[in-house]
Amino acid sequence: MASPQQQKLKVNGPVAVTANRLTDGAVVWRTAQEGWSPNLADAVIVTTADQAIALLASAQKRDTDAVGAYVAPVVIEADGAIAPGNLRERIRVAGPTFELPH
Amino acid sequence: MYVYDEFDRAFLAERVAEFRDQVARRLSGALSEDEFKPLRLMNGVYLQLHAYMLRVAIPYGTLSSDQLRRLAYVARTYDRGYGHFTTRQNIQFNWIKLEDLPDAMAALAEVGVHGIQTSGNCIRNVTTDQWAGATPQEFDDPRIWAEILRQYSTLHPEFTYLPRKFKIAITAAPKDRAATKVHDVGLRLHRNEAGELGFEVLVGGGLGRTPFVGKSVRAFLPARHLLSYIEAIMRVYNQYGRRDNIYKARIKILVHEIGAEAFAKAVEAEWEAIRDGALHLSDEIIADIRSRFLYPDFTPRADPPAALVAALEDPAFADWHRNSVHPHKVPGYAIVTVSLKAIGAPPGDATADQMDVVAALADDFGWREIRVGHEQNLCLPNVAQEDLPAIWRRLEAAGLATPNVNHISDIIACPGLDYCALANARAIPVAQEIAKRFKDLDRSRAIGRLHVNISGCINACGHHHVGHIGILGVEKNGQEFYQITLGGRADEHAQLGTLLGPAVSYEQVPGLIEDVVDTYMELRADPQELFIDTVARLGVEPFKERVYAAH
Numbered sequence: 189m190a191s192p193q194q195q196k197l198k199v200n201g202p203v204a205v206t207a208n209r210l211t212d213g214a215v216v217w218r219t220a221q222e223g224w225s226p227n228l229a230d231a232v233i234v235t236t237a238d239q240a241i242a243l244l245a246s247a248q249k250r251d252t253d254a255v256g257a258y259v260a261p262v263v264i265e266a267d268g269a270i271a272p273g274n275l276r277e278r279i280r281v282a283g284p285t286f287e288l289p290h
Numbered sequence: 291m292y293v294y295d296e297f298d299r300a301f302l303a304e305r306v307a308e309f310r311d312q313v314a315r316r317l318s319g320a321l322s323e324d325e326f327k328p329l330r331l332m333n334g335v336y337l338q339l340h341a342y343m344l345r346v347a348i349p350y351g352t353l354s355s356d357q358l359r360r361l362a363y364v365a366r367t368y369d370r371g372y373g374h375f376t377t378r379q380n381i382q383f384n385w386i387k388l389e390d391l392p393d394a395m396a397a398l399a400e401v402g403v404h405g406i407q408t409s410g411n412c413i414r415n416v417t418t419d420q421w422a423g424a425t426p427q428e429f430d431d432p433r434i435w436a437e438i439l440r441q442y443s444t445l446h447p448e449f450t451y452l453p454r455k456f457k458i459a460i461t462a463a464p465k466d467r468a469a470t471k472v473h474d475v476g477l478r479l480h481r482n483e484a485g486e487l488g489f490e491v492l493v494g495g496g497l498g499r500t501p502f503v504g505k506s507v508r509a510f511l512p513a514r515h516l517l518s519y520i521e522a523i524m525r526v527y528n529q530y531g532r533r534d535n536i537y538k539a540r541i542k543i544l545v546h547e548i549g550a551e552a553f554a555k556a557v558e559a560e561w562e563a564i565r566d567g568a569l570h571l572s573d574e575i576i577a578d579i580r581s582r583f584l585y586p587d588f589t590p591r592a593d594p595p596a597a598l599v600a601a602l603e604d605p606a607f608a609d610w611h612r613n614s615v616h617p618h619k620v621p622g623y624a625i626v627t628v629s630l631k632a633i634g635a636p637p638g639d640a641t642a643d644q645m646d647v648v649a650a651l652a653d654d655f656g657w658r659e660i661r662v663g664h665e666q667n668l669c670l671p672n673v674a675q676e677d678l679p680a681i682w683r684r685l686e687a688a689g690l691a692t693p694n695v696n697h698i699s700d701i702i703a704c705p706g707l708d709y710c711a712l713a714n715a716r717a718i719p720v721a722q723e724i725a726k727r728f729k730d731l732d733r734s735r736a737i738g739r740l741h742v743n744i745s746g747c748i749n750a751c752g753h754h755h756v757g758h759i760g761i762l763g764v765e766k767n768g769q770e771f772y773q774i775t776l777g778g779r780a781d782e783h784a785q786l787g788t789l790l791g792p793a794v795s796y797e798q799v800p801g802l803i804e805d806v807v808d809t810y811m812e813l814r815a816d817p818q819e820l821f822i823d824t825v826a827r828l829g830v831e832p833f834k835e836r837v838y839a840a841h
């Protein structure tokens with residue numbers, strides 16, 4: 189209900205910064221090169237609130253690439269792969285959970 | 291059909307050009323997101339979870355076949371080949387790119403369709419009965435009055451920055467298909483003892499986090515005073531409505547806080563000063579608007595025609611006919627509801643191909659007219675009964691003839707967490723699973739009329755408070771949970787549902803709904819007693835005992 193942008197920042201595990209690409213709204217993740225990638229695998233992962241705040245601030249400097257940046261939870265799987273940390277982020281990454289009309 | 295004039299067309303073309311420029315400036319960085327966001331919202335463009343969404347208004351739910359075909363074109367060309375019809379007689383496109391939006395809007399503007407005032411704190415798309423002008427029950431065509439309100443409220447400078455959004459619904463039939471009692475203003479057109487046309491005016495209804503059923507503030511307002519009275523309401527709201535707290539800004543809160551009587555008094559005082567001024571609707575103005583609605587030449591026909599009687603021998607056709615065909619005001623004609631609730635499909639979604647099929651049916655059999663109802667189904671309001679078998683065959687072939695209108699699988703659901711950035715929980719897959727459990731036609735027919743409404747959060751876009759069974763998605767420790775209410779209704783006897791008990795998990799919802807329905811089947815006085823009447827008679831307790839004992 190309150191969107192993540194409006195919530196207090198809580199960091200108790202690995203997080204990344206995510207946003208929507210300006211041109212088409214696609215989900216993008218903040219990268220180590222201070223850019224954006226549509227692949228979660230490219231995301232910078234941080235684990236403390238200070239790091240998350242700094243990452244978010246750098247992501248918000250320009251708004252011509254991506255908009256609505258916020259800190260989102262992720263999980264690191266056994267093989268090191270990065271996965272979305274909750275259902276909302278899983279849906280943002282994988283799309284609606286049912287077959288789209290066609 | 292309503293015929294738009296040159297002013298509308300020129301205005302829309304200008305508006306698209308302006309938006310094209312705004313998008314270009316946004317993409318170049320000349321406009322910041324903070325500057326651009328209010329501009330895009332004014333044109334119905336939202337940003338959802340994974341894409342932009344364009345919301346397009348369908349004024350009083352009426353579409354021409356050309357307009358519907360154009361919606362199909364936009365879905366196919368700029369989106370992923372489908373659109374979502376909403377409870378507010380709008381359609382939403384879920385995947386349009388910002389770069390493509392000006393072209394999509396230009397294509398829509400050519401047929402007089404747009405997203406202006408589908409967002410923001412203004413007077414939104416005025417909604418009405420999807421059977422307007424066709425049902426035998428009504429006192430007048432409510433769309434005449436919806437159109438008068440549309441012209442008055444579109445770009446009205448005084449009402450562009452209201453404390454909050456403002457929704458008006460009109461019914462002209464005693465049977466309320468427009469949910470007028472849960473709108474900011476509900477208008478119920480009827481005739482007084484002298485035979486004059488007028489409105490009962492209800493104010494302060496609404497859903498969301500603080501739901502209220504609207505209160506009647508005037509039993510009879512002569513129709514010619516519609517605009518001055520609405521203006522008086524808007525002025526009182528504009529002056530006293532709260533702007534400090536978004537959750538208390540709707541007119542329903544004002545009406546609740548000062549009381550309907552005090553509110554009505556303030557409105558009457560304001561109205562006295564302006565009632566005979568510039569907003570007075572002369573007979574000429576009303577006649578002019580009326581003359582722009584064109585009706586088919588309804589020559590009465592055989593009722594029922596022999597072709598229909600013969601076709602009813604086919605049980606599949608007869609099932610559909612019994613469920614989806616409704617009486618028309620002219621003998622030999624019918625109103626057809628087109629179910630957008632195929633079992634297991636997202637409620638209210640139609641593919642571009644399906645839209646084209648319905649548009650072609652309207653061309654061939656329905657005087658080129660289509661309607662959209664708040665139940666998220668389509669409607670062909672004017673067809674000859676002898677054409678029903680042909681219409682059914684083509685709907686059937688396109689997956690549009692599920693005979694479940696008003697059944698438990700005819701579910702109203704908001705986009706929920708699968709699309710919406712505000713959601714707590716999913717709504718569409720919950721609806722899909724419930725529909726699958728009740729796909730057996732004999733079972734769902736035996737259950738009878740039963741409205742299930744699902745919202746993915748407290749904003750209540752799926753009208754869960756007024757579902758016979760309401761389902762509200764909430765979040766508990768990061769998991770999806772659902773609160774169930776029973777006994778809500780959105781019609782002329784509108785009331786809010788009563789909470790059944792503790793929220794249940796996503797997986798538990800369909801089974802719980804089955805238990806509720808089984809309980810109803812056992813407790814109902816006779817097969818004619820509808821679910822809603824059994825709940826009214828017994829309250830929720832017997833349901834609660836049975837359902838929670840089982841879980």
Ligand code: HEM
Binds near residue numbers: 454710
């Ligand atoms: C981007 C998607 C959407 C957003 C951001 C959104 C936002 C909201 C919000 C914030 C409210 C609460 C207003 C209040 O209580 O003051 C609301 C209410 C409502 N919305 Fe939506 N909504 C969306 C989609 C929809 C859809 C798809 C429908 C129709 C299926 C819809 C129809 C309604 C209705 C009927 C209400 C409740 C009636 C009332 O205003 O009291 N909305 N919406």
Ligand code: SF4
Binds near residue numbers: 745746747750752
């Ligand atoms: S009810 Fe909530 S989840 Fe559903 S569309 Fe409205 S805002 Fe989104």
